[in-house]
Amino acid sequence: MAFDKVADISEMSMQEELKQVIYVSEKTDLSDDSLTSIFDASQRNNPEKNITGCLLIGSNSYLQLLEGPTVAVEELYSKIKIDSRHKNVKKLCEQGIEEKLFSSWSMKFTPFNNLDWSNQEFESGNFLKITSEGSINVFHSINRLMTG
Numbered sequence: 424m425a426f427d428k429v430a431d432i433s434e435m436s437m438q439e440e441l442k443q444v445i446y447v448s449e450k451t452d453l454s455d456d457s458l459t460s461i462f463d464a465s466q467r468n469n470p471e472k473n474i475t476g477c478l479l480i481g482s483n484s485y486l487q488l489l490e491g492p493t494v495a496v497e498e499l500y501s502k503i504k505i506d507s508r509h510k511n512v513k514k515l516c517e518q519g520i521e522e523k524l525f526s527s528w529s530m531k532f533t534p535f536n537n538l539d540w541s542n543q544e545f546e547s548g549n550f551l552k553i554t555s556e557g558s559i560n561v562f563h564s565i566n567r568l569m570t571g
């Protein structure tokens with residue numbers, strides 16, 4: 424019994440700290456090729472870094488949630504920030520988390536018109552003026568839709 428408890432505690436302390444980053448950016452390339460190559464990179468790289476998340480594809484913008492071990496998320500965000508397929512990358516949220524929202528997705532790609540919006544700008548796929556709180560709510564609703 425006592426031994427089990429010690430094992431539990433040491434396992435907990437070995438778990439990596441998780442972080443979540445959400446950003447919004449402006450597309451510079453509206454082609455499908457761009458999306459395909461972003462998708463390929465996420466499927467190739469994210470699993471080995473234990474990164475998961477969701478990329479919301481707007482008409483003129485991207486809204487992405489990255490989650491995973493702190494250092495891995497920071498490294499990926501630095502890489503993504505300088506990617507020329509988008510510009511004006513603006514961080515909306517950066518926080519430590521206990522649990523992932525998209526734990527079974529290397530990166531869930533979600534087209535904006537798959538969702539119900541009650542906001543005209545978002546309805547048209549423009550996320551550039553979304554607030555930090557708004558962006559968190561969007562990903563929580565996507566998560567709720569998935570889990571029913």
Ligand SMILES: Cc1cc2nc3c(=O)[nH]c(=O)nc-3n(C[C@H](O)[C@H](O)[C@H](O)COP(=O)(O)O)c2cc1C
Binds near residue numbers: 478502
């Ligand atoms: C909107 C957007 C989202 C991206 N998401 C990811 C991602 O989740 N994972 C990833 O590895 N690269 C992502 N990228 C691509 C990275 O910027 C970078 O090109 C890629 O990680 C390089 O991969 P490589 O080192 O395997 O060539 C994204 C790029 C953009 C523009």
